[in-house]
Amino acid sequence: MSTPSAPHEPVPGPSAWPDFSDLEPDAARERFPVLNAAPARSIAQDRWERIVARAELPEPLERVWQALTEPEHIRHWLAECRGTPARKQQEYLLDFEDGEFFQCRTEEVTPPFGADRALYRHLWRWAGVGPATRVTWELAGVAGGTQLTATEESLNPPSDWRSWNGNGWPGILDQLAAYLRTGTTWRWPWRRMGPYVQIELAAAPYDAWDALTTPGALRHWLQRRRGDLTPGSTLVLVMGDASGIAEMTVHRHVEPNQEFPSYLPWLEFGLRRASWPQELGGKLYIEPAGLDRSLLQIFVDNWENVPAAVQREERRVVAGFFRDAMVRAQQLVGPQPSPARPHGWA
Known part of the structure; x- marks a missing residue:
């Protein structure tokens, strides 16, 4: 003879359910914060x-x-x-x-x-x-x-x-x-290095480098006609006015977080113009300049490869181009970039 089964308990109605309101996301986060809910942050990085x-x-x-x-x-x-x-x-x-x-x-x-x-x-x-x-x-x-x-x-x-x-x-x-x-006249001597240009950017180094090395950004601030930053690639840069062009050959491109000790990005390049028998060397690099700011720098050397007769004027052309390029880079980086673009005839 079988034992009768126990009757089923009635399912409680909504009014009898436990109160889960304290597990709503906002309430739970307030009563039981997630780990590192308020992470530490830098407020100054000055020297x-x-x-x-x-x-x-x-x-x-x-x-x-x-x-x-x-x-x-x-x-x-x-x-x-x-x-x-x-x-x-x-x-x-x-x-x-x-x-x-x-x-x-x-x-x-x-x-x-x-x-x-x-x-x-x-x-x-x-x-x-x-x-x-x-x-x-x-x-x-x-x-x-x-x-x-x-x-x-x-x-x-x-x-x-x-x-x-x-x-x-x-x-x-x-x-x-x-x-x-x-009475000796000491004018600034002809140097094998320069021009050297530096400018502050309103962004941390990695963010600024990422913003400046996209194809669209290179077209604007470096006035790139063609080419990219792949090692071995040659960028054709429009110098503006009647100055012609320059060719920037990428010899080495170190991306962020790749190289000890700074882990900062940098670019080593060769620069050539039609009137130069050999290329100049150069480096484009970035480093911190306080909290959420960076210093973009460009440097050219080996001017002994350029004939003395054209060195002075060519230095002026290169210095003016990179100075203007740095200003355009500054416009691209930061919370309120300028909408300005190069003129079509430049």
């Missing part, structure tokens, strides 16, 4: 750097002051000076006449006026588009002459700033000393 160089000059303070602040003297030992430096809030150029220059703005001027001290402070930007740094010239009368101290200060400069600028400042003071002592 401040300073370079100080000093020289003892066997010249009276007033004469050293004139050499530092009067265009007729500056043009002999440093660069052609276009403007009036010794005037507060005045802008002027220190022009090396090969396409490279400093754009300057005077901040403070304290002439000697018979005293034993003087001060001259200004900002400057390389090629007019690089990050601004502050330069302070301090003069002090000492026994037998003048003590001149030059200080340059920068926030988030290029990684090689201390080695490059730091090694350069003693040479600048030596040029001034030689001019004061003998």
Whole structure:
């Protein structure tokens, strides 16, 4: 004889269901946050750097002051000076006449006026588009002459700033000393490197590099007619006006996160124009410049491969092209890029 089965329990109605309202996504997230719900974030990534160089000059303070602040003297030992430096809030150029220059703005001027001290402070930007740094010239009368101290200060400069600028400042003071002592004209010497252009971008390095290396971006900021960044490829670049074209051959392209120690991207290239018997070398690279900002840089060298008769004018063409290219790159990167595009006739 079989045992009767137990009757089924009735299914509870909706009013008897448990309360799952606390498992709704928003409520659950509030009561029981997901792991790393509020991750840590960087709020600053800055470095401040300073370079100080000093020289003892066997010249009276007033004469050293004139050499530092009067265009007729500056043009002999440093660069052609276009403007009036010794005037507060005045802008002027220190022009090396090969396409490279400093754009300057005077901040403070304290002439000697018979005293034993003087001060001259200004900002400057390389090629007019690089990050601004502050330069302070301090003069002090000492026994037998003048003590001149030059200080340059920068926030988030290029990684090689201390080695490059730091090694350069003693040479600048030596040029001034030689001019004061003998009248020797020290113009910016012909160099096997340059032009060098740098510009700040409103994006982290990886983001900026990705934005600038797409085919459409290359067509805009480098004025690429054809070619890409594949190693071995040659990009044909339209220089603009009647300057013709340049050919940029990609020798090596290191993508982000590929190479120790920085893991930053960079491009090694060769540059050639019709009037050059051989190509120049070059490098395009990027690095951090504070939080969510980067510094894009381009550098050309091996000018000994170009005939001396055309070097000066060709340097001007190349410097002007890369300076304009950097400005276009800056327009492309950031939250509010400019809608401007190159003219069709460029």
